[in-house]
Each structure stands twice: as C-alpha cells, then as structure tokens.
Amino acid sequence: MVSDKLNIVEVFSSIQGEGEFVGYRQVFVRLAGCNLECDFCDTPSSRTNMIEGKIELTAGKRDFKKVENPISIIDLSNYINNLLMVPHHSVSFTGGEPLCQAEGLAKLLPHIKGCIYLETNGTLPEELELVLPLIHIVSMDIKLPSIIHQEVWRQHRQFLSIANACDTFVKIVVTNKTNGIEFQKAVELVAAIDKKIPLIIQPVTPIYDCEGVTPDMMLLWQEQALMLLTDVRVIPQTHKFMGQL
Template identity: 45%
Template structure:
C-alpha cells in the first residue's frame, strides 16, 4: 500500500508571492534536497502527522505517519474546497515525493480544487511526472550558497514550467550581491521576460539580515530594466501571525 509521510495539513492564508492573501489548504511534506541558510522550516519527517481539526481553528490532532494515500485523500476533503483558492503542496521539497503525488493529485483535481506547487526549482525530471495535474508553480531561484549554484537546472526547470502558470521568487538579504542578481535576471530574461518575478526580503534568521529599503528599491529597478513584472513582497504571514 502506497503511503506518504506528511508534516502537517492546515488551512491558512498564502503569505508569499502574487497570490498573497488567498485562502489555501496547505499540505506540507518533509525532506529537502537543499539546505538553504535562511530556511525557517523543519524538513525532517515527523513520527506523526499534525492536522488542523477544523479549517482556520489552529487546533491540531496528531495521527499516524506515513499516511496511506486513500486516507490522505479523505483527510484533505474534510476541508471545504469551495472556500479555498487552491491546495498548496509545499515542503521541504514536494518533488521528492512524485510517485505518491501522482497517486493523489488526479483525485484532488477531479474534486475541483487547483493544485499550487511550491518548489525550489531544482528537480525538472520529477516535475514532468506530475505536471499534468499542477495548475500554478511557485518556483524559487536559489542564489548561490555554500559553493553551490543552480543556474542550469533552474533554467531547465523554468522552461518546463512554462506549460503552466508560473512565477519566480528570489529570496534576498543584506549581503546579496548584484552579480548574483544579474545572473538571476538574465536567466529569467532568456526564458521569458514577461514572467512575474518576486523579490522576497528574507525574514531575519540565523544572523541573515533583511535588506535595507534602499537595497530593495535599487534591486527592483535593476530587474525592471529587462523584466516587465517585478514586485517586492515579504513573508506577510509572518507579521500577520498566520501559519
């Protein structure tokens, strides 16, 4: 029997990117293939699934983990899909679980809810396996860290994503270099200069500091020289006190 480890399921407001403010069901999956220095999410697989008992209540029950696929589909339908814009598949990195997602997503799409994929944009082959059932892709462009860069795989991923609605999110901090931002900008331009691009100031963590206001304005101007849709949007759910 196919099972999927799940970190948590809850209903909340999308706090990042161009869909900020819409109501979503969040299906958070564990594990990640990257270790971003500013990550604020525990990615290890928990022994139990944490699930909100009623949408928006903030009250959670704990249950068995990993979850059989059939049971997970039923659990998600506890929430009223008509009140939610979409189901956010988030993580961790959800594309580490493509076999399980291939078993779940067709059923959920049949129930009439859109699928919103949040991904670090480094697993293009895995993306292809679930692309038919995805509606919106929130793709991170990860600037280099710890001697790692992802430009080529990001470009491949982004080109594949053009079959769907897609936007790009770039987390920036005080020490972000203009050279790195130029690489990111040129990558987006090469794929499609009309792509919505979000500069997301990091929420200060691990001695990584939020950019100064003048930096954000300068970087946005820099991107707008070659791109048409560039916005600065912080993690709004953090200061709203939302999950």
C-alpha cells in the same frame, strides 16, 4: 519511500503569505524532506521525515490531529477534501521540497477537489515533469549561491523551461549578502525563457540570524530586474507579521 503513501509534516488552512498569490486562502500540505540546505530556511523541521504528522480537522480552527507517517494517499486526500468544504483558492503543496515525493504526489493529486499550487525550490525538473499535468500554479524559487552555497543554475533553467507550460511565477529571496552578479544571473535566466514571467523579490525576514535588506537595496534590486522583465514585485513574507502559520 512507498509511492502510494506520503510523509507529511502538517496540513492546515491559512492565508498565503508570500509571492504572487499573497492573501489568498489556501489549504497547505507540508510534505517532509528536502534536497537542499538553505541558509535562513524557515521550515528546518520539514527537511527530514517525522514519525508523526499533524492535520487540522476544521479549517482555521487549529484542532490538529496527529497521524502516523507515512500516510496513505486515500486518507490524506480525504483530510484535504474535508478542509476544502470551506471555500479556498487552492491547495498549496509545500515543504520541505514537495517534489522529493513526486511519485506519491502524482497519485494523490487526481483525488484533490481543488486548484493545485506547487511551492518548490525549482531544482528537480524530472520530478516536475511527472506531476506537471496535474498542477495549475507553480511558485518556483530561484536559489542564489550565496544562500545555498552551491550553484544550481542548470537545474533552475531546465525546471523553469518545463514549468512555463503552466501558470508560473519565480521568487528570489534576497539578503544583505546577495551580490549583484548572482542576482543578475537569476534575472537573465528568467528573461531568457520568458520576459513576462512574474518575478517576486522577497527580502529575507530578519527574524533569523541575519540583518534585513535595506529599503535602498530593495529599490535597487527591483530596478535591476525591471531592465529585463516586465512584472517585478517586492513582497516580504506577510504571514509572519499576520501571526499566521
């Protein structure tokens, strides 16, 4: 990958549908590529590089233009800053896993005229160090073994220790297959770094090949987390039922 270019999937203006900043208007920059294979991935087409990406030209108008990948840092920053002519809370770099292209990201971010919000699976700590001075908010997932079929506790611990230097919250997607032991391990991992880090429990959206989490289970997960953390919220993916991208 040439580091002064980036492989993108799409760029558009929308409403943040998940996590602590739900409801805020953001420019979303969806980068291609991912280092994990999660069950219930809601952006499977972002996991590999594509020949073309698409960019919204007018914020919220869905007037997408196709662009060739990889796109130059300068062209991409111009498209993003153009969307920022309409007031937005921040620019969300998402994926895929945006840190798979950390070198290019580190070159792009100084050109962006807005608050930088990173949505990440929290497994690439060395790549995070490369961009952290340029990031304002980190939305970090903790991936439970029942969803990714491997254990990444060490990477998550290292990642969160580094990310905690800026405004960071943690999100955990729970399903009806989540078990209490892995959930407890995730909560203990966060608490060992800082009990005040906000934790968002996100019940899986039951539009995939899975059942939703029962209301009783949501209460149980929240109670379990509140035994160790001070700020624990349950927030589903709201953009799905708002009909937003």
